[in-house]
Each structure stands twice: as structure tokens, then as C-alpha cells.
Amino acid sequence: xxxIKAAAVYCVLLFTIWSTATTSELRFCLxxxxxxxxxxxxxxxxxxxxxxxxxxxxxxxxxxxxxxxxELAISWKISKDGRTIAFTLxxxxxxxxxxxFGAEDVAYTVERMMDPELHSPTGDSxxxxxGKTTVRVIDRTHVAITFPAMVAALDRLFDQVAIxxxxxxxxxxxxxxxxxxxxxxxxxYVMLKRNPNYWKRDIAGRQLPYIDTLxxxxxxxxxxxxxxxxxxxxxxxxxxxAEYYDxxxxxxxxxxxxxxxxxSEQMWFNQVPGAPLPAYKLEWFKSQxxxxxxxxxxxxxxxxxxxxxxxxxxAIGPVSPANKIWFNTKLQPIRYxxxxxxxxxxxxxxxxxxxxxxxxxxxxxxxxIVTNAGNKYRERMAAMIQQDLARVGIKVNVxxxxxxxxxxxxxxxxxxxxxxxxxxxxxxxxxxxxxxxLSSGDNHQWNPRQKSPATAWEAEIDQLMRTQASATxxxxxxxxxxxxxxxxxxxxxxxxxxxxxxxxAVSPSISGASPVAFRPxxxxxxxxWAFRDSGRNGGK
Amino acid sequence: MRTLRYVAMVILVVVAAVSIGAPLILSASYETxxxxxxxxxxxHEHWLGTDALGRDRFSRVLHGTRISLLLAPMAASIATxxxxxxxGVGGYLGKGWERVxxxxxxxxxxxxxxxxxxxxxxxxxxxxSPTITIGTTFFLLGALGWAASARVVCAHAxxxxxxxxxxxxxxxxxxxxxxxxxxxxxxxxxxxxAQFWISVPIFILAExxxxxxxxxxxxxxxxxxxxxxxxxxxxxxxxxxxxxAALGLLVLVVSSFQLLMPRSEVRTR
Numbered sequence: 001x002x003x004i005k006a007a008a009v010y011c012v013l014l015f016t017i018w019s020t021a022t023t024s025e026l027r028f029c030l031x032x033x034x035x036x037x038x039x040x041x042x043x044x045x046x047x048x049x050x051x052x053x054x055x056x057x058x059x060x061x062x063x064x065x066x067x068x069x070x071e072l073a074i075s076w077k078i079s080k081d082g083r084t085i086a087f088t089l090x091x092x093x094x095x096x097x098x099x100x101f102g103a104e105d106v107a108y109t110v111e112r113m114m115d116p117e118l119h120s121p122t123g124d125s126x127x128x129x130x131g132k133t134t135v136r137v138i139d140r141t142h143v144a145i146t147f148p149a150m151v152a153a154l155d156r157l158f159d160q161v162a163i164x165x166x167x168x169x170x171x172x173x174x175x176x177x178x179x180x181x182x183x184x185x186x187x188x189y190v191m192l193k194r195n196p197n198y199w200k201r202d203i204a205g206r207q208l209p210y211i212d213t214l215x216x217x218x219x220x221x222x223x224x225x226x227x228x229x230x231x232x233x234x235x236x237x238x239x240x241x242a243e244y245y246d247x248x249x250x251x252x253x254x255x256x257x258x259x260x261x262x263x264s265e266q267m268w269f270n271q272v273p274g275a276p277l278p279a280y281k282l283e284w285f286k287s288q289x290x291x292x293x294x295x296x297x298x299x300x301x302x303x304x305x306x307x308x309x310x311x312x313x314x315a316i317g318p319v320s321p322a323n324k325i326w327f328n329t330k331l332q333p334i335r336y337x338x339x340x341x342x343x344x345x346x347x348x349x350x351x352x353x354x355x356x357x358x359x360x361x362x363x364x365x366x367x368x369i370v371t372n373a374g375n376k377y378r379e380r381m382a383a384m385i386q387q388d389l390a391r392v393g394i395k396v397n398v399x400x401x402x403x404x405x406x407x408x409x410x411x412x413x414x415x416x417x418x419x420x421x422x423x424x425x426x427x428x429x430x431x432x433x434x435x436x437x438l439s440s441g442d443n444h445q446w447n448p449r450q451k452s453p454a455t456a457w458e459a460e461i462d463q464l465m466r467t468q469a470s471a472t473x474x475x476x477x478x479x480x481x482x483x484x485x486x487x488x489x490x491x492x493x494x495x496x497x498x499x500x501x502x503x504x505a506v507s508p509s510i511s512g513a514s515p516v517a518f519r520p521x522x523x524x525x526x527x528x529w530a531f532r533d534s535g536r537n538g539g540k
Numbered sequence: 541m542r543t544l545r546y547v548a549m550v551i552l553v554v555v556a557a558v559s560i561g562a563p564l565i566l567s568a569s570y571e572t573x574x575x576x577x578x579x580x581x582x583x584h585e586h587w588l589g590t591d592a593l594g595r596d597r598f599s600r601v602l603h604g605t606r607i608s609l610l611l612a613p614m615a616a617s618i619a620t621x622x623x624x625x626x627x628g629v630g631g632y633l634g635k636g637w638e639r640v641x642x643x644x645x646x647x648x649x650x651x652x653x654x655x656x657x658x659x660x661x662x663x664x665x666x667x668x669s670p671t672i673t674i675g676t677t678f679f680l681l682g683a684l685g686w687a688a689s690a691r692v693v694c695a696h697a698x699x700x701x702x703x704x705x706x707x708x709x710x711x712x713x714x715x716x717x718x719x720x721x722x723x724x725x726x727x728x729x730x731x732x733x734a735q736f737w738i739s740v741p742i743f744i745l746a747e748x749x750x751x752x753x754x755x756x757x758x759x760x761x762x763x764x765x766x767x768x769x770x771x772x773x774x775x776x777x778x779x780x781x782x783x784x785a786a787l788g789l790l791v792l793v794v795s796s797f798q799l800l801m802p803r804s805e806v807r808t809r
Contacts, residue, residue, distance in 0.1 A: 306578050306593060368666035373755050376769070380593055383759040387573050397667055398759040405662035416666060 024211045024531050026510070028236035028523075029219040029228075034190060037172045037181055039162035040113050040120040046218075049238075052520055053192055053214060055162025056176020056199075058087055058106065059155055063516045063524035066325055066428065068156055072101065072163060072176060072199075082150035082472050085158075089141040094197040095174040099167045103143035107135040108166035110145050125157050125431075128469070152469045152477065153429045178209040178527040190216040200527060210512075210530035235507040238522050242311040242377070245503045254508045256515040256522070260313040260322045261502035262425035265381065266494045267369060267418055269294075271447040273454070275414040280363050285417070289348045291492040295334055297341035297392050298385055303498055307380045311503055315496035317485045322499065322517040323428045326478070328485040334496075338391050345392070357393030366395040367417040370409065373400035381497060382420050410445065419445070420497075426519055430468055430481045437465050437484060446493045457491050509533070548799035555793060559606035568596035570603040571760035581780075588782045591770065595760075601786050604762035608744050609793070611678040616739035618682025619689060624732050627690035631697025632724055641694055648687035654749070656684055661755055670761045677756065681743050689735035696731050700724050737801045741794040748790065764790050 034046040039055045042048050058073035070076075073087040093101040113123040114133040126133070131148025138144060151157065168174035172181060178200070179192035192214040200208045217234070219225055226244050228234045240248070240255070248255055269285035270277060284290045300314035313320075316334065319327045342352065349360030357365040369385065371378040379400060386396040401409070409416045425432070435441040439450040439458045453459035461484050468480035488494065504522040506513040512529040515522040523529075558565075568574075568586070574594035582589045588597035630641020660680050664673060700706060700723070709719050744764065750756040751765015767786035 302575050306573075306575050366667065370666060373753060376592075379759065383593055384573065384575075386759060387571070397669065399666050400755060400758070401662055402658050402755070405658075 025213040025215055026211045026236070026526075026529070026531075027215040027217065027234045028238065029225045029234060030190065030216045031220050031222075031225075033187065033218055037184075039164065040109075040118060040122050043121040049216070049520060050181065050190060050192075051162055052177075053179045053523070053526065054175045054177040054181060054195075056093075056101075057160070057162055058089075058158045061156060061159045061428075061518075063518040063520075064514065066323075066518070068159075073158075076155055078154055080472065082152070082154060082470075083148070084144055084146040085154050086138075086142070086144040089143065090199065091141055093176065093199045095165045095168060095176055096180040096195040096197055097165070097168050097170070097174040098197060099165050099174060101163070101165075101176060102140045103137040104166050105163050106143045106145075107137050109161060109164045110135050112164065113161065122160050125160070126151055126154075128152075150470055150472070152431045152471070156429060179214055182213075187218055189218060192216065198527075202528070209527035211526070214526075229505055229507075232507065232509075235510055236522055237505040238520055240503040240505050242308040242500070242503065245311055245505075246309045248505060254506050254510075256504050256506065256513075257311055258502040258504070258515045258517045258521060260320050260499040261517045261521070262320045262322055262428065262499075262519075263422060264315050264318075264320060264425070264499050265378065265420070265422045265497045266315070267385070267420040267497065268446045268494045269367075269418050270414060270416055271454070271493075272414040273447070275416075277415075277417065278363075280359060280361060281367065281417065284359065284365070284367075287348050288491055289344045290350075291495065293341040293344040293348075293392075294389065294394075295492050295495045296336065296344070297338045297394075298388050298495065298497065299336040300334065300497060301336065302388075303381055303384055306384065307377055308498065308500060311501040312498040313501070315499050316489075317496060318433070318488050318494065319430075319481075319485055320425070320499040320517075322502070323425075326428060326430055326481055328482040330482070331485060331489050338388070342392050352393045355393055356395070364395065365393065366397070368397040368399050369418045369420050370399045370401055370406060370416050371420040372403045372406050378420055378422070385420075411442070411448070422500075428518070430465075430477070430484070434465060434469065437461050455491075457487050461487055544799050548796035551792060551796045552800070555605060555789065556609055559602045559609060562599065562602035562606060566596070566599045566602065568599050570595060570599040570762055572596070582782050588785050589780075597767075597782070597785065600762035601767060601789060604757075604764050604767050604786060605789055605793075607674060607757060607761065608747060608764045608790075611674060612740050612743040612747070613736075615678040615682035615685065615743040616736050618679060619686040619739050619743075620732055620736045622683065622686035623689035623693050623735060624728070626686070627693030627695075628697050628724070628728055631694035632701050632720060634698070634701055638694070638698065641690070645687045645690050645694065648684070649691075651684075653684050653746075654753075657681070657750060658753075658755060670758045673758050674761065674763075677747065677750065678743065681746050685739065685743065685746065689739060692735060693728060693731055696728060697724065700727055734801060737797060741797045744790065744794060 030046040030049060032044065032046045034050050035044050036042060036047050037050060039051045042051050057071050059068050059076065060071045061067070062069050072090050072093060074090050075088045077086050078084070087106065089101070089103060089106065095101060110133065112118060113120045114126065126147060128147065128151045129149030133148065134146045136144045136146070163176055164171055165174040175195060178195055178198050180195050181190060182193035183191040194209055194212045198208060202208055222241065222244060225234070225237055226248060229237050230248065245255060245257070269291060271282070271285050273282070275282065304310060304312045304314055314333060317328065317331050321327050345357065350357055350365065359365060369382050371382050379398070382398040386398055389396050406419070410419060435443045436445070438444060439447070439453040439462050442448055444450070447454055450458070453462055464480040464484050468477040471477045471480065502515065502517040502521045504515040506515065506522055509532055510529050511532050512525065513522060514525065516524060518524070572595065574590055574596070576594065577590050578592055578594040580586060580590045580594070586596050586598065588601060591597055591600065626641050626644060630638050657680055661677065664676060668676070706719060706723055709723060747756050747763060748765035748768055751763050751769060756765040757763035764786055768790070770783050771787060
């Protein structure tokens with residue numbers, strides 16, 4: 001009897017040791033506290049990361065090919081009027097808590113998302129007109145959703161919609177994604193465990209994901225994050241700054257430069273008619289030739305090389321070349337040519353005298369570029385632009401302000417001359433930039449909230465934006481968006497400077513990682529990741 | 541101690557002379573960007589290498605020193621003048637005046653000065669030249685940094701007010717203004733001098749703090765604050781010790797000021 005007991009204890013011990021040894025845990029840092037685990041209320045990076053890792057979606061944009069792929073929906077169809085989308089759902093799928101997935105869950109999720117009381121940021125993308133969204137459950141695997149008005153790129157928007165269970169009592173724990181939130185300590189970590197009911201399998205028929213646990217440590221300090229990666233204490237840095245990248249390069253392997261991202265750095269001049277600026281300065285800023293000349297007088301190649309250590313690309317226009325679907329390939333790169341810049345300025349009555357550029361009334365050309373304090377990349381870009389423009393006789397004062405003061409000047413008092421800031425693009429679709437390009441938009445930064453378009457080209461952009469938003473074919477939308485890019489390139493309301501590269505770091509001990517330019521750059525295919533020595537990667 | 545004070549004085553004079561004479565001994569301007577050589581190591585052309593934009597670090601350290609060394613005493617003078625007026629007048633006149641002075645001092649001390657400075661900087665005209673911006677920054681530092689000194693001056697003025705020789709002078713019918721000029725001011729003077737010397741390094745460090753936040757001296761001008769921002773990247777420092785030049789100079793200058801401080805003040809702090 002004693003021998004049997006001892007053998008049983010021995011077996012239990014062996015099993016414990018074996019299971020510990022084969023439990024794989026991947027660690028990385030969140031740079032802030034997730035504000036919510038409700039996938040419909042996500043509006044910050046950390047929560048978005050958790051949503052991406054835990055949320056099951058009907059369709060998913062493949063971050064590598066940028067094409068839309070079926071997930072929980074095996075097929076879908078959009079009506080001709082662009083208002084209704086009908087999904088055929090995958091059968092025999094279960095939430096992480098074991099409850100079955102079906103059309104009722106989709107209906108519940110969409111109804112919650114479109115509930116005006118909830119103020120869902122995800123739902124905002126679908127609100128093209130006032131009115132009620134109706135959801136019709138046809139049977140367990142068929143559902144049709146009708147919106148009050150046509151929604152452009154309707155199917156692609158569902159990439160952000162994580163389905164919630166209608167039946168589960170604890171909705172945070174019931175997910176359809178690869179992982180579920182197993183533990184969370186405020187200010188310390190979020191622990192995600194492998195979803196035992198995840199529906200996806202690899203080619204060999206093995207259930208995904210391969211890695212059992214994701215340990216997301218909350219760590220705002222990038223120095224500590226980089227140091228921990230170097231020491232092998234974390235396996236991934238999703239977004240690495242150019243300077244950190246170069247610092248890590250000599251001693252660390254696993255760094256990835258996926259080429260230009262969707263993010264851009266840009267500057268613009270204040271063209272608001274009532275802005276508290278001298279009239280002659282407003283006249284300069286409203287001149288297309290002046291803006292084009294400034295754009296040509298800036299050496300973007302130097303910005304890329306010196307400020308970003310060559311981990312960026314000179315920007316061409318409003319769309320990054322990384323956005324393969326919507327980028328207008330006919331646009332030409334902006335050539336650095338200070339001589340041509342001076343020539344263009346002379347057409348507008350400017351002349352260079354004793355090294356200073358004067359306008360036709362003899363005012364010395366001098367303006368300030370404001371940027372947010374503490375962002376060393378922007379401060380450096382501003383200092384380089386200051387020197388570039390000094391070559392054509394323009395005196396630039398670089399002003400760094402705390403962010404709230406900068407926003408107040410940009411949006412309320414309009415007491416600024418030029419601003420240098422960045423634009424973070426999360427979505428590739430032009431609809432996400434509606435608020436920037438419509439002349440009535442709040443983010444139409446050079447002259448926001450116009451009652452009617454101030455210029456003919458802004459009127460044309462307004463019309464084109466509405467056309468692309470209401471067009472039902474991709475061809476029509478692309479044609480309109482291409483034209484907007486051309487106008488932006490001709491009129492230069494924004495002086496696009498650089499598109500930063502998507503840089504990330506993934507430990508060499510991980511297999512299956514192939515970082516891309518789209519968010520989330522590195523872990524977009526995390527379900528296929530495995531530790532090289534774990535033996536659980538399906539033979540990878 | 542005396543020798544150390546001489547050494548400190550010599551250090552300050554040499555540093556001040558070299559930084560003031562910087563344009564005569566430097567071949568590269570502090571603002572010229574050698575864009576083909578950013579972050580270069582020390583060389584014959586660039587004794588302390590170049591910064592991230594390829595600007596000569598040695599030139600920037602000397603110019604930054606000049607700015608900090610010239611303007612910090614100016615800010616200290618402003619702060620000391622405020623302290624003398626508010627603390628001295630309040631303390632000497634007593635009663636309601638003293639209460640007003642101490643309440644004002646407590647109020648100013650309780651203000652978060654960094655936010656005040658950030659707000660004040662945000663209100664400056666955007667097209668102010670770097671020189672005006674620097675001047676204004678240090679003026680603001682002085683105008684907001686007087687309260688601690690004023691408290692010391694006020695306490696000393698209260699002591700003087702109740703001192704025997706002041707009471708005797710009052711009993712003899714000497715007018716109050718004459719007592720103030722002939723007896724009070726000369727007795728407060730050593731306190732003011734000490735407060736001035738204490739304030740100089742404080743304002744140097746305050747500007748450095750603002751510079752680290754990106755709110756100090758504007759581009760392209762250097763200051764110790766903006767130069768210290770290079771040390772944010774601490775992991776790199778062991779391999780690039782020349783980047784510590786600005787920090788080394790700052791420590792040297794602040795320590796020298798501390799040594800020059802009147803000994804009684806050093807003891808009381």
C-alpha cells in the first residue's frame with residue numbers, strides 16, 4: 001500500500017514538473033494602465049492591446065496583406081445601398097467560459113455598441129447618420145445588421161468589434177479571442193491565459209495559440225523596458241523609438257524595422273481668418289506658393305537620417321506608402337531645393353536682402369514653430385527646419401509648450417503661427433480622416449470649423465470626401481481619395497515631413513513573429529507564436 | 541577652509557572667463573549643425589564630440605555655461621531684492637505688516653512653482669527672440685523664487701526691531717526712516733548677501749530642471765538644462781563619458797558657490 005502511495009506522489013510530482021516545464025509564458029510591457037476591459041469602450045493603447053489579444057471578431061484585417069479575412073464569420077455580404085451587412089457565422093464555436101457563440105451574441109454586441117447611452121468609441125465609426133440600427137437574427141448562424149445610412153468600408157470596420165456573450169454572467173471572462181484575462185493587478189500587470197475553447201487550429205489540426213500565458217507588465221518607463229528586453233526578462237517591445245532601436249542594435253538580436261508606418265510628422269501654418277496675427281503674416285500663410293516654398297526648403301532626407309537614424313521615410317503626402325491600398329502612387333516625392341523655393345517666393349513678391357527674406361511690403365519673414373515640450377524628435381526636427389529655413393533668409397523661432405497650452409492655442413485662441421506635430425493613424429481607411437479633411441471638421445487644423453469652405457480647393461476636398469464616403473465601389477472611393485491626395489500635395493495645407501518606421505523588438509527565442517507596419521505591429525499573429533525550445537509549435 | 545574658498549573663487553573666475561571668451565577660442569558656433577557627423581565622438585575638430593544634430597558639444601557647453609552663469613545671478617538679485625523688501629519691511633514694521641508679509645511668503649511657498657513657470661512661459665509671445673525668452677525665464681525664476689529668502693530676512697528684521705540699540709535709538713527720538721537706513725539695513729546686509737549666494741545655484745538648477753522638461757532656453761541656444769537632457773539616455777553614458785561634461789561643470793560651479801557662501805549660512809542650512 002505504501003509503495004502505491006509513494007508511486008502516486010511521485011507521479012503527481014512528475015506531472016507537476018512536466019506541466020511547469022511545458023507551460024510557456026511570454027512577457028511584455030504595457031506603457032499605461034488599461035482603462036477598460038470592455039471591448040466596446042476601448043479608446044487607449046493599453047486597452048486596445050488587451051482587446052486585440054482577447055477579442056474574437058467576425059472579420060479581421062490581415063496586418064501583413066491588408067486584406068479582410070474571415071474569422072467568426074465565414075462569409076458576409078453588403079447590400080447595394082451600403083446600409084446592410086449580412087454575416088454567416090462559424091458553427092460550433094464556444095466562448096472561453098464554455099457558452100456557445102451564435103447570432104444572438106452578434107446582435108447583442110451590435111445593439112450594445114450602437115446604444116447612445118454607452119458612448120462606445122467603437123460604435124462611433126458606424127454612426128454615419130442619426131437613426132436606429134436594426135439587427136435581425138435569421139437563425140443561429142445568420143445575422144443581418146442594417147444601419148440608418150450607408151457606412152463606407154462597412155465590413156472592414158468590424159475588425160474592431162469584439163463579440164460579447166449575451167448569456168455569460170461574467171462578460172469580461174467570456175471571450176472568443178486567443179486569450180482571456182485571468183488576473184489583473186492595478187499598476188502591476190495583466191495576466192492573459194490561453195482560451196481553452198479557442199476555435200482556431202493550425203495546419204496540423206492543433207489548437208492555437210501555442211503560448212499558454214501572456215504576462216503584460218505595466219511599465220511606462222521606456223529605459224527600463226529596453227533594459228529588461230536586453231536582459232531577456234521580457235520578450236517583446238511592440239513599438240521601439242528610433243533612438244532606442246539604435247541603442248539596442250549592437251548588442252541585441254530580434255530587432256525589426258518593418259518600414260514606414262502609418263504615422264506621420266507634419267507642420268502647418270495658421271490660416272484662421274480671425275487669428276490674432278498680423279494681417280501680412282496671414283497673407284503669407286494663405287499663399288500656396290509660400291507654403292510650397294517652405295516645403296521645398298526643408299531637407300527631409302536630413303530629418304530622416306539625423307533625427308530618426310534612417311528609421312523613417314521622407315513623407316510624400318497625407319497617406320503613408322505603408323498604406324498600400326489607399327496610397328496614391330502617382331504622387332512624386334518632395335525634392336529639397338532651396339533655390340527653387342526662393343524662386344517660388346520671388347513670384348509672390350518676396351526678396352532676399354542682406355541675408356534676410358523680405359515680403360513685398362518690406363516685412364522681414366519671421367515666424368515661430370510651436371511643438372510640444374519633451375518630445376525630443378520634434379524638438380530636433382524644429383531645430384533642423386530652423387537652420388534649413390535660415391538658408392533662404394527666414395528666421396524661425398522654435399517654441400516648446402506644454403501640451404495643454406499647445407492644444408489651447410491650436411483649437412481655441414488660434415494664437416500661433418506654425419505648429420509641428422504628428423498624426424497617429426490607426427486605420428488605413430480614408431473615412432478615419434473625415435474630421436481632418438472636411439472644412440467643417442474640428443481637426444481641419446489649418447482653419448477648423450469653417451461654416452463654408454474658405455477656398456475652392458477646400459470645397460473640392462469636401463465634395464470628394466463625401467463622394468468617397470458614399471461611394472459603394474472601391475474604385476470610386478479610391479479615385480476620390482487619390483484626387484484629395486493630389487490636392488493636398490498641390491496646396492500644401494500640411495507640410496508632411498516624415499513617416500516614421502514601424503520598429504519593434506521580438507526575442508529570438510520566439511518563432512513565428514513577422515512584425516509589420518500596421519498596429520499592432522509585432523503581435524498581430526501572436527496565436528502562431530511559439531518558443532523555439534518548447535516543442536509546442538507544431539514543428540516550426 | 542580658506543584655501544578651499546580661494547580655490548572655489550578661482551574655479552568660478554576661470555569658468556566665467558572661459559565661457560565669456562568662448563567665441564574667441566572656438567572655431568565652431570554652438571548652432572552650426574554638422575549633419576554628417578551627429579553624435580560623433582571627441583575628435584580634433586570637436587573636443588567633446590557632437591550632439592544629436594551634429595552641433596559641437598564643447599561650444600555648446602561653454603555657451604550654456606555663459607548663459608547660466610550670467611543669468612542665474614541676475615535671477616538671484618531679483619529674488620534677493622524681493623526678499624529684502626517684503627521680508628525686511630514686514631519684519632521691521634511688525635504687527636499687521638508682519639502678518640501680511642508672512643502670509644504672502646507662506647502663500648508663495650505653497651505655490652507649485654514649476655506649474656507657475658510653465659503657465660507663465662505659455663503666456664509669452666511666441667515670436668520672442670531666444671534672448672528675451674531666456675531673460676524672461678530667469679526673471680520669472682527670480683520673481684517666483686524669493687519667498688524662502690524673505691522668510692529668513694523677515695525673521696532677522698523682527699530680531700532687529702526688538703534689539704536694544706534700535707529701542708534706544710527710538711527712545712532718543714531718532715526718526716524711523718533714519719533708524720531703518722542707519723541701523724537696520726547695514727545689519728540685514730550680510731543676510732541678504734548670504735541669501736544671494738544661496739539663490740544662485742538654486743536658480744541654475746531650476747533652469748536645468750526646466751531645460752530637462754524642454755521648457756528652458758529655446759533652440760538653438762544651449763543651457764546646462766538642455767545639455768543635461770542628453771543624460772536622459774543613462775544607459776549610454778558609461779561608453780560616452782564626454783557627455784558628462786555639462787553635468788561635471790554644473791557640479792563644479794554649484795559646489796564652488798556653496799564653498800563661497802558665508803560660513804554662518806552654511807552652518808544654519
